[in-house]
Amino acid sequence: MAGVTGRLVRGWCPRAVRSSLQVPAQLHMSKTAMGASQKDFESAMNQVKLLEKDPGNEVKLKLYALYKQATEGPCSTPKPGVFDLINKAKWDAWNALGNLPKETARQNYVDLVSGLSSSSDSSSQVKPEADREQAGYETLVMTSEDGITKIMLNRPTKMNALTTQMYQEIMLALEAASKDDSTITVLTGNGSYFSSGNDLTNFTHISPDEIEEKARRGAILLRDFVGCFIDFPKPLVAAVNGPAVGISVTILRLFDLVYASDRATFHTPFSHLGQTPEGCSSYTFPKLMGPGKAAEMLIFGKKLTAAEACAQGLVTEVFPDSTFQKEVWTRLKAYSKLPRNALRISKQMIRNHEKEKLHATNAEESRILQERWLSDECMNAIMNFLSRKAKM
Numbered sequence: 001m002a003g004v005t006g007r008l009v010r011g012w013c014p015r016a017v018r019s020s021l022q023v024p025a026q027l028h029m030s031k032t033a034m035g036a037s038q039k040d041f042e043s044a045m046n047q048v049k050l051l052e053k054d055p056g057n058e059v060k061l062k063l064y065a066l067y068k069q070a071t072e073g074p075c076s077t078p079k080p081g082v083f084d085l086i087n088k089a090k091w092d093a094w095n096a097l098g099n100l101p102k103e104t105a106r107q108n109y110v111d112l113v114s115g116l117s118s119s120s121d122s123s124s125q126v127k128p129e130a131d132r133e134q135a136g137y138e139t140l141v142m143t144s145e146d147g148i149t150k151i152m153l154n155r156p157t158k159m160n161a162l163t164t165q166m167y168q169e170i171m172l173a174l175e176a177a178s179k180d181d182s183t184i185t186v187l188t189g190n191g192s193y194f195s196s197g198n199d200l201t202n203f204t205h206i207s208p209d210e211i212e213e214k215a216r217r218g219a220i221l222l223r224d225f226v227g228c229f230i231d232f233p234k235p236l237v238a239a240v241n242g243p244a245v246g247i248s249v250t251i252l253r254l255f256d257l258v259y260a261s262d263r264a265t266f267h268t269p270f271s272h273l274g275q276t277p278e279g280c281s282s283y284t285f286p287k288l289m290g291p292g293k294a295a296e297m298l299i300f301g302k303k304l305t306a307a308e309a310c311a312q313g314l315v316t317e318v319f320p321d322s323t324f325q326k327e328v329w330t331r332l333k334a335y336s337k338l339p340r341n342a343l344r345i346s347k348q349m350i351r352n353h354e355k356e357k358l359h360a361t362n363a364e365e366s367r368i369l370q371e372r373w374l375s376d377e378c379m380n381a382i383m384n385f386l387s388r389k390a391k392m
């Protein structure tokens with residue numbers, strides 16, 4: 001690909017740009033109606049030469065195609081052979097414009113360059129985070145950039161404990177990420193914790209006559225939540241920035257990569273809470289680490305360090321906390337440039353073998369927890385946690 005880039009760059013000398021690369025349809029329509037003059041077109045060609053950064057192959061192909069269409073009309077040259085990769089890519093891009101009128105191609109070229117130039121002008125400024133944020137979430141921050149959609153748990157003062165609203169929002173965010181044009185999706189936490197697991201206040205303010213119904217709905221929520229991870233179609237990465245507890249540990253096995261800070265710990269205190277494993281861990285953990293090590297974690301609540309979790313295969317790689325963010329995002333940005341469909345298909349090939357088993361396990365774990373939540377053991381443990389501040 002590097003060779004392709006080099007040769008494409010030489011074709012029309014772009015030196016710059018960060019951009020979303022898409023000319024919005026509305027903008028395109030209005031400017032096309034006005035029409036770009038030959039002078040605008042020539043000036044745009046000159047601007048391309050002044051770009052400071054390489055805009056990437058996709059844009060360069062688009063520019064090439066629009067230039068050819070604007071100057072020569074619809075593609076009529078013979079299709080290059082399959083092994084003539086560069087010329088074939090250029091031909092495909094031009095041919096894809098079909099019968100687009102020369103004037104429209106000229107205008108689109110001018111619009112595209114103008115978008116590149118304005119983003120180049122501001123390329124030294126970091127866009128405010130809020131500009132890239134996707135609105136509509138109260139408990140998460142969702143951003144999309146550089147082919148990566150990041151879903152960040154955002155209740156740092158509560159150690160990113162998962163409220164019922166948060167489970168719902170994560171499911172919505174995953175649904176959106178599965179359909180957006182990003183290559184990789186990342187789940188991480190804001191603040192010192194990755195997540196302290198289920199928010200134990202999910203069990204409060206429930207009157208005795210509604211507890212069974214709440215437990216039934218809780219089991220459906222849990223099953224649907226875990227199901228979203230089982231079925232997620234793109235590479236899914238956990239950037240475990242700090243300690244992880246409960247369900248934020250068990251679901252990790254459903255991720256494709258788990259990168260952890262060396263400050264992270266992994267803890268599933270289910271028995272202490274009168275509860276039982278979820279997130280498919282009753283199946284995935286023994287399979288991953290053997291029944292003995294899985295029992296230490298899932299039955300006896302042994303807390304693992306990041307290095308121990310890595311040795312057990314639960315974590316892919318551990319990074320020093322001081323360089324965690326930099327190293328992880330650099331790595332992921334490189335991965336996000338790999339061919340998107342190949343990544344997606346490879347993930348599905350790896351995951352499809354056990355999908356059915358995972359869904360069956362998820363359903364069974366949710367059913368058992370529904371009963372557990374009604375038990376005295378569970379109620380007492382949660383009351384103990386919630387009243388511990390009063391005791392201090």
Ligand SMILES: CCCCCCCCCCC/C=C/C(=O)SCCNC(=O)CCNC(=O)[C@H](O)C(C)(C)COP(=O)(O)OP(=O)(O)OC[C@H]1O[C@@H](n2cnc3c(N)ncnc32)[C@H](O)[C@@H]1OP(=O)(O)O
Binds near residue numbers: 197246248270278
């Ligand atoms: C009828 C039922 C319907 C239920 C529907 C649920 C559906 C899905 C269920 C999925 C099943 C999942 C199971 C699990 O995840 S089990 C694990 C649960 N988590 C825990 O047990 C952790 C509890 N928290 C702690 O032990 C400590 O808070 C922790 C070690 C994480 C941090 O300790 P530290 O001393 O450093 O900090 P604080 O305790 O002072 O915490 C700061 C504030 O954050 C609040 N907090 C933190 N974690 C939780 C939590 N999990 N639930 C509720 N609140 C949490 C803590 O209370 C502090 O708040 P305040 O400052 O207001 O006191």
